[in-house]
Amino acid sequence: MPIDTDELEPPKKKIELLNLEAMSIDELEAYIVQLTREIDRVKEKITAKKAHRDAASAVFGKRTS
Numbered sequence: 001m002p003i004d005t006d007e008l009e010p011p012k013k014k015i016e017l018l019n020l021e022a023m024s025i026d027e028l029e030a031y032i033v034q035l036t037r038e039i040d041r042v043k044e045k046i047t048a049k050k051a052h053r054d055a056a057s058a059v060f061g062k063r064t065s
Helices: 025-060
Strands: none
Touching: none
């Protein structure tokens, strides 16, 4: 019987949207800085994971889905 890998993954979290109307210009600009840092952090993680995947592919060969 095949394993359902969907059961192994944690449920996806939805990003909580902020009420931008209630925020001042300074708060909105600070929020952009926070989001930009988070985007950069995610991009770094993607790059690291791709490098790891590519290294594994070089050793074990490419995975066929």
